[in-house]
Amino acid sequence: MTDEVRTMPTAGQPQLMRWSVVLPGLAALTCALVLPQFANAYVTEVATTALLYVVLCLGLNVVVGYAGLLDLGYAAFFAVGAYTSGILTAEFGFNFWLTIPVAMVAACVAGIIIGAPTLRLRSDYLAIVTLGFGEIVRIIARNLDITGGASGLIGIERPEIFGFRLMQVQHFYYAFLVLALLTAFVCLSVERSRMGRAWFYVRYDEDAAAGIGINRVTAKLQAYMMGAVIASVAGCLYAAKMTAISPESFTFNQSLLILLGVVLGGMGRIPGVVLGAVLVALLPEVLRGAGTYRPLVTAVALLAIMLFRPNGLWPDKRV
Amino acid sequence: MALLEVRDLRLSFGGLKVLHDISFSVEKGAINSLIGPNGAGKTSLFNCLTGFYKPKGGSISLGGRPITGLPPHRITALGLARTFQNIRLFKEMxxxxxxxxxxxxxxxxxxxxxxxxxxxxxxxxxxxxxxxxxxxxxxxxxxxxxxxxxxxxxxxxxxxxxxxxxxxxPELILLDEPAAGLNEREKLDLVHLIRRIRDETGVTVLLIEHDMGLVMQVSEKIVVFDYGQKIADGPPEAVRKDPRVIEAYLGTED
Incomplete structure (x- = not known):
């Protein structure tokens, strides 16, 4: 048993590039870059879904893994992004790229509306409120005219970049890859900064954090909003890829799947969360052969993981 | 003007009065102590000073600025830091x-x-x-x-x-039983460290401590509590001889 733990390299300090981390990372990135050249459309489609979950899980990890807030309605922010972008492009003829900042602002506003009154609560209550929020957003989307009701929104325009229109699976694969890398970079930068440390302080001991001068409500609200913004950007790209969205894409089940990815891989650290996200996306495909036994096999696999690796498959050493 | 001024501070939980009209002050650059038998209200007082408890009445000011009822993080930002009786570190970091x-x-x-x-x-x-x-x-x-x-x-x-x-x-640091669980050697080091805090950084120190030897050795002024009331306030020699203090600690005959 050793007491040495990973220190967070801080800005300004020459960072130790550990080959044990860099090499597998580069190898994974290379595989990700060339995958569509060799894989068929089905594999690329599954891989694109996996990348979508990577983005969503990284976003939820800010809330759950960094700040320790249990959020059971995360898909709501995904929905806010998807519907904002979808409505603006399909109904108002907005350029896709312009809808992203609007969706980010919308997610922030939604985050403040839910977060400001509830983040004062301890986490169990927060879980219930977020669960309710997730359902409210889905039911609103089902019942409004502008969101297309239960049948959803159709005819969302495909985005164009420098005169090139994203059409095929491969195009969206690369778009999601860029978004996933960007999200990982953003999360890593914040994790190693003053605000990131503040989230960990609050997660480990709220009272001690307040005692050394951290405003716990503001810190939690910022984590919640950052998570919301990441989900909304993912939602924009998702809407553009699908060209049609319906309330059924944003159910409680979706929130649970994202949470599962975070917890499965090992919350708090980016490599673990990426692994968990990929597993969540791949599991249903891998288990396709199991037919109707699929939920049973999934449940047994999850129970086994929680029994033998309670901190996740690739845990944060500090847990 | 004292660095910390506490006036008529009252605290109660439901019907239970924990602190009765406490008044005392801590001068800038001093090392002072709060002592008293278990349950006298010392930690409750610390929790009022640092914003963890909201007092029912009275006022607290730090460097002339009122801090009564502010949230903990604001009070820390204004220059009042604390340690906890049971160590509260971020253990996993x-x-x-x-x-x-x-x-x-x-x-x-x-x-x-x-x-x-x-x-x-x-x-x-x-x-x-x-x-x-x-x-x-x-x-x-x-x-x-x-x-x-x-x-x-x-x-x-x-x-x-x-x-x-x-x-x-901080301008003022509150230490809640810093010597609890330390051996004699570590206690000596602690006395030395507390003096260095004041002498080398100019931070004023207020501590709660049960170890009388340490308290008498290190403090310039001692405030004594019993049953939520202040029963004595003065230099160590005076407090040691105060009949009310002796009574609180040893009880009286009859």
């Missing part, structure tokens, strides 16, 4: 990260500047880190900077709590 936490309220860069890696943000991170190291060095545990805080020896955990509080650049 490194020793250095713990020490750096005190600097949070003295720095300002947020999420956006971290994402953009602004030069000012990186400089600030460097300052925070340097301050953390400086205070670890001050309390003498800098060699453990990259270890897990929960893996430190008990005495070193107490030192780390001190370093963390000092890193918030």
């Amino acid at each position: 490194t020793v250095l990260e713990n020490a750096m936490s005190g600097q949070h309220c003295r720095s300002r860069h947020g999420i956006m500047s971290a994402i953009l890696h602004l030069p000012a943000q990186r400089r600030e991170e460097e300052t925070i880190r340097a301050a953390g190291m400086r205070w670890l060095d001050f309390v003498g545990i800098e060699q453990h900077a990259h270890r897990r805080a929960g893996g430190l020896s008990y005495g070193d955990q107490r030192r780390l709590e001190l370093a963390r509080a000092l890193a918030s650049a």
Whole structure:
């Protein structure tokens, strides 16, 4: 048993590039870059879904893994992004790229509306409120005219970049890859900064954090909003890829799947969360052969993981 | 003008009165102590001073500014830091990260500047880190900077709590039973360290302590509590001879 733990390299300090981390990372990135050249459309489609979950899980990890807030309605922010972008492009003829900042602002506003009154609560209550929020957003989307009701929104325009229109699976694969890398970079930068440390302080001991001068409500609200913004950007790209969205894409089940990815891989650290996200996306495909036994096999696999690796498959050493 | 002024402070939980009209002051640059039998209300008073409890009445001011009823993080930012009776470190984080936490309220860069890696943000991170190291060095545990805080020896955990509080650049530091669980050798070191805090950094110290030897040795003034009331207030020699203090600690015949 050793007491040495990973220190967070801080800005300004020459960072130790550990080959044990860099090499597998580069190898994974290379595989990700060339995958569509060799894989068929089905594999690329599954891989694109996996990348979508990577983005969503990284976003939820800010809330759950960094700040320790249990959020059971995360898909709501995904929905806010998807519907904002979808409505603006399909109904108002907005350029896709312009809808992203609007969706980010919308997610922030939604985050403040839910977060400001509830983040004062301890986490169990927060879980219930977020669960309710997730359902409210889905039911609103089902019942409004502008969101297309239960049948959803159709005819969302495909985005164009420098005169090139994203059409095929491969195009969206690369778009999601860029978004996933960007999200990982953003999360890593914040994790190693003053605000990131503040989230960990609050997660480990709220009272001690307040005692050394951290405003716990503001810190939690910022984590919640950052998570919301990441989900909304993912939602924009998702809407553009699908060209049609319906309330059924944003159910409680979706929130649970994202949470599962975070917890499965090992919350708090980016490599673990990426692994968990990929597993969540791949599991249903891998288990396709199991037919109707699929939920049973999934449940047994999850129970086994929680029994033998309670901190996740690739845990944060500090847990 | 005293650094800390407490006037007629009252605290009750439901019908139970915990503090009755407490008044006392701490001069700038002093080392003072609060003593009293178990349950006398010492830690409750600390919790009022640091914003964890909301007093029912009375006032608290720090350097002339009223701090009564402010939330804990505001009070820390105004220059009042504390340690906890039962050590409250961020055990899963490194020793250095713990020490750096005190600097949070003295720095300002947020999420956006971290994402953009602004030069000012990186400089600030460097300052925070340097301050953390400086205070670890001050309390003498800098060699453990990259270890897990929960893996430190008990005495070193107490030192780390001190370093963390000092890193918030306080004017006044409240120590809640800093000698609890320490052996004689460590207590001597602690007396030395408390004196250094005042002499080398100019931070005023107010401590709660059960170890009478230590209290008498280190404090210039002692405030004595019993059943939520102040029963004595003065220099160690005077307090030691005060009949009400002797009665509170030893009881009376008959």
